[in-house]
Amino acid sequence: MADSRAIHRHDHTAREAVLPEDAAKILFDGVTFEYIDAQTGERLRAIDGLTAQIRENEFFCILGPSGCGKSTLLYLVAGLLKPTQGKILVGGRVVKGPGADRGLVFQEYALLPWRTVRENVALGLKIRGVSREERDAVARRFIHLVGLDGFERKYPHELSGGMRQRVAVARTLANSPDVMLMDEPFAAVDAQTRAVLQEELTRIWAQSRLTVVFVTHNVDEAIFLGDRVLIMTPRPARVHSVIPIDIPREERSWAHLDRDPRFAALRGRIGDVMRNLGDGSASNHDRG
Amino acid sequence: MAIPATSLSRPVPRQPAWQTTAIRAVPFAVALAAWWLATSPWGGLPRYVLPSPGAVLDNALELYAKGTLVSAILSSIGRMLLGFAFGSVLGVGLGILVGTNRAVAAFFMPLARFFQAVAGVIWIPLAVLWFGLSWKSVTFIIFNTVFFLVFYNTLMGVQTVPRTLANSILTLGGSRWDVIWEALIPGALPGILVGLRVGVGYGWRSLIAAEIIASGQGLGVLIWEGQRLFRIPDIILGLFLIGLISLTMDKLVFAPLQARTIERWGTSARAPQ
Numbered sequence: 001m002a003d004s005r006a007i008h009r010h011d012h013t014a015r016e017a018v019l020p021e022d023a024a025k026i027l028f029d030g031v032t033f034e035y036i037d038a039q040t041g042e043r044l045r046a047i048d049g050l051t052a053q054i055r056e057n058e059f060f061c062i063l064g065p066s067g068c069g070k071s072t073l074l075y076l077v078a079g080l081l082k083p084t085q086g087k088i089l090v091g092g093r094v095v096k097g098p099g100a101d102r103g104l105v106f107q108e109y110a111l112l113p114w115r116t117v118r119e120n121v122a123l124g125l126k127i128r129g130v131s132r133e134e135r136d137a138v139a140r141r142f143i144h145l146v147g148l149d150g151f152e153r154k155y156p157h158e159l160s161g162g163m164r165q166r167v168a169v170a171r172t173l174a175n176s177p178d179v180m181l182m183d184e185p186f187a188a189v190d191a192q193t194r195a196v197l198q199e200e201l202t203r204i205w206a207q208s209r210l211t212v213v214f215v216t217h218n219v220d221e222a223i224f225l226g227d228r229v230l231i232m233t234p235r236p237a238r239v240h241s242v243i244p245i246d247i248p249r250e251e252r253s254w255a256h257l258d259r260d261p262r263f264a265a266l267r268g269r270i271g272d273v274m275r276n277l278g279d280g281s282a283s284n285h286d287r288g
Numbered sequence: 289m290a291i292p293a294t295s296l297s298r299p300v301p302r303q304p305a306w307q308t309t310a311i312r313a314v315p316f317a318v319a320l321a322a323w324w325l326a327t328s329p330w331g332g333l334p335r336y337v338l339p340s341p342g343a344v345l346d347n348a349l350e351l352y353a354k355g356t357l358v359s360a361i362l363s364s365i366g367r368m369l370l371g372f373a374f375g376s377v378l379g380v381g382l383g384i385l386v387g388t389n390r391a392v393a394a395f396f397m398p399l400a401r402f403f404q405a406v407a408g409v410i411w412i413p414l415a416v417l418w419f420g421l422s423w424k425s426v427t428f429i430i431f432n433t434v435f436f437l438v439f440y441n442t443l444m445g446v447q448t449v450p451r452t453l454a455n456s457i458l459t460l461g462g463s464r465w466d467v468i469w470e471a472l473i474p475g476a477l478p479g480i481l482v483g484l485r486v487g488v489g490y491g492w493r494s495l496i497a498a499e500i501i502a503s504g505q506g507l508g509v510l511i512w513e514g515q516r517l518f519r520i521p522d523i524i525l526g527l528f529l530i531g532l533i534s535l536t537m538d539k540l541v542f543a544p545l546q547a548r549t550i551e552r553w554g555t556s557a558r559a560p561q
Contacts, residue, residue, distance in 0.1 A: 104459040
């Protein structure tokens, strides 16, 4: 795993199409997920033989209509669900269950209400048995990174939605995962806060060079954040297409992109695809 | 950081403690005045219906001087604490055990519902047969009442903890034990506290009923004998003392516990004061 990382860290932009299996940070290999509907007892297929690859250090967005199985895909990578068929490899190893190497940021924050900001951020370290002084130091660093200095002793219910999601991101990062999975993390915050959080997330990602898998139903968000955007079909979900976002990182600020013709072109193209897939909720003009 | 701080917790303007206490004392003062007025010559309620506050107080002082009042209070409180301690510890423990294991829950839930419906004083006849006419029967009845209330509410509390909290601990590398300790137990606390508080109330009612039948001593006996010997001030006194002890217990134990935990965490609606 360490070898493949060393080889592909610098040249991954040159490889566009198919990578050898061991070069992908995350590999979906014919993944099918079925479940029994609790009401009807029917067997339903949420994901249908999905195959895709995500590179090391990549910011990979998964875009699809509401209810198409995007979150299910993340839960499969996190190991909270198991594929019915096929397999998922992370760092060359088959995913068998949840693990600290794959952090998940939940849409609904999932902070512990009975823990302060600092205790929430340090939770992963506490679970691993890291000493109190060390986890406090690490927590302080990541609280600073997400701009919440001074809020260490607050409880989650005392924070706004945007601040809670910052805590959730800090908690995931403080646990030093290889992969950060994000399940529509900014869907519940207001538009202005969301724009700020999106810009900060790219800044944090650029510093940490994590592999990020970011699920959203919002076209603008996917283009703004992603190196590539995977568009999923409605259920049962398959890969519709994978679109590279060729806007340089240093030009990705909302102030700039709102007038950028490449951004407008991508938005038009992806928006058309989404409309054809039959999702009325995909909007070009709203960031969430 | 350009996040406006408007949604941060605003301190609720707080009254001084003496003021709060004074305000809460008002309804009691009104009730006392109404009682006094009703039993006075203007109210005209005969004393065999309701004795006056003064008569009840005189009676209390008399019983206190004889020593029977203190021993009745102490023996009732002792039984209550013993039964409550067993019932709540076992109730919380088993509630969490059953709540964290789906198979065990499926087995126990129907049983729990059945026994909750028939918990408490229904067991007095059996308790007397098993433990005789003694404090043991009384304690068993309190235990039986408190246990099922605490067990059931703990179980409900565990089951209402959002699934994502457990998932978040698993994705941080936590074990099943971490999920129970970090998420399920603190998450069940609102339910546990409801169980304990309701348990105290029902525990006292059971105690009175059980003492009447199975014991020669305690506040229940004071009330029962009061009826039998037509000593109405005894009945009123017993009633007043039980209310006072319950209120004190709530104020000293449960209110601070709740303020320090679920109210601070924002996981409870503010408790009715």
